[in-house]
Structures are given as C-alpha cells and as structure tokens.
Amino acid sequence: MIYKKQDWRKDSRMAEEMFSVFPVVQQLHEMLFYLKQELALEEAKDLKLEIQTLYDLTYTLTIKAPKEILELDIEAHRNKINPVLIKVSDIYRSKYRKNGEGSRTKKKRPDYIGAHLANVDMKGQDLRGTFLIAANLTNSDLRRADFIGADLRDADLSGANLAGALFLTQSQIQLAKGDKTTVLPDYVERPQHWGS
Numbered sequence: 001m002i003y004k005k006q007d008w009r010k011d012s013r014m015a016e017e018m019f020s021v022f023p024v025v026q027q028l029h030e031m032l033f034y035l036k037q038e039l040a041l042e043e044a045k046d047l048k049l050e051i052q053t054l055y056d057l058t059y060t061l062t063i064k065a066p067k068e069i070l071e072l073d074i075e076a077h078r079n080k081i082n083p084v085l086i087k088v089s090d091i092y093r094s095k096y097r098k099n100g101e102g103s104r105t106k107k108k109r110p111d112y113i114g115a116h117l118a119n120v121d122m123k124g125q126d127l128r129g130t131f132l133i134a135a136n137l138t139n140s141d142l143r144r145a146d147f148i149g150a151d152l153r154d155a156d157l158s159g160a161n162l163a164g165a166l167f168l169t170q171s172q173i174q175l176a177k178g179d180k181t182t183v184l185p186d187y188v189e190r191p192q193h194w195g196s
Contacts, residue, residue, distance in 0.1 A: 020066075020070055021070060027078075028058055028062045028077075029062065030169070031078065032059060035051055036055065037187070038085070047084060047087065047088060051088075054084060057080075058077070089126070089148075093124035093166070096124025096143065110130065111130075111131055112135045113134065114133070115132075115136070117137050118136050119138070119139045120137075120140045121140075122140055122141060122142050122145055123143045123144060125146070126146050127142075127146055127147050128150065129149040131151045133153045133154060134153070134155065137155055137156060137160050138159050139158070139159040140157075141160075141161050142162045142165060143161055143162070145165050145166065146167055147168040147172060150172065152173070154177060155177065156178075158178055158181065162184055163183050163185060165185050168185060169188075179194055180194070182194070
C-alpha cells in the first residue's frame, strides 16, 4: 500500500493525539483505582454515595473522544476527588494514629530518602507523597498506612507488614524491594523479582 502525503500526515496527527491522550487517561484510571478501593471500605460507608458519584463521573471522562479528553481540566477534576480521598484516609487510619496526632497538617512531608526505618512502627501513617527512595523499611509495621503518591523506588520492604495499606499501587510495589515474608494487601501481587 502506498501512502499519499495527506494520509501520512493524518496518521502522524492521530499518533500524536494518542500519545497526548494516554497520560490523561492514565491519571483518570488511577483516580478510579483509588475511588474503587474506597468503595470497598467499611469505614467509607457514610460517604459511599459521594464516592460512587465521583467514580461514575470519572469513568464517563475516560470514554470521551480523544479531543474532549485533551480539553479536560484534569487538575480541577482531581481537586473534586482529593477531599473525599483525604477524608476516607483519615477515618480509615484513625484506629492506628498515636495520641495527639492530627489528621493532616500543613507541615512539610518528611524526607525519608535512604532513611533507616527498619523495625519501625508506622501503622496508620500518612505517607502521602512521601519520598521513601532506597529507605530501609525491613520488618516495619506499615498496616493501614496511606501510600498515595509515595515514591517507593528501591525501598526495602523485606519482612514489612503492609496489610490493609491504602492507595498502594502495583507500580509502586514493582519499584520496591521485598521478599517472601513481606505482607502485602490482597489487591497487590507479589512481584516476580522478589522471589517466591
């Protein structure tokens, strides 16, 4: 088949549009993942209608035409979802928060890059957006911690307990280190490179 010049340009524009749409749709699907996880939580039962409405709205955005997707204000949509994610996280983690620890404060997130946090009790911690790059988290208790946007590249989770961790994605786990004794939430698969 011989392409005419205009066919080649049309295909090139379509490919360019597809590559531009992909990151937006990826962000929308990440939001769907977080909202779906919240829908399954008993602690979110009083907010289920609000969460379901946001889930349905987000889903309808993913099936729009590419041109419409590119015109979306993704930041404005994220700002609609974030308050409910934060609210549910606070409720979900409250059982494990230490006395006097507030829900979320305006202070800067701690930087745990390369930190030695082995055997540390971090149950119910708000690790949202935290840099845990190459941190040693071996045998740490991370149950019910909020991991939304946390950077776990090369973090060592060997023997760590992440049961019930909130907003932990498969891609975050794939970038971390772990072993057969690492306890993962049931919605995350153990990476093959961790061994059996």
